Amino acid sequence: MIKLALICLVIALVAAIFGFGGVSGAFVNIAIALFVIAMILFVVFLVLGLMAGKKVKDTVDRM
Structure with missing residues (x-):
């Protein structure tokens, strides 16, 4: 998307x-x-990745 911009x-x-x-002006x-x-997509996916990484870490720590 940055490439298109x-x-x-x-x-x-x-x-x-x-x-x-x-x-x-239009372009x-x-x-x-x-x-x-x-x-916006970068921030959303960053937050989702951090949350998923935390869940994986918690699961591994329980084992």
């Missing part, structure tokens, strides 16, 4: 160089949205 930023930069301000907004979604 970077691609959108490059497209926005190229569009801005050629004078397509509206297209450039910047898409890139920001993709980045925010990627960061």
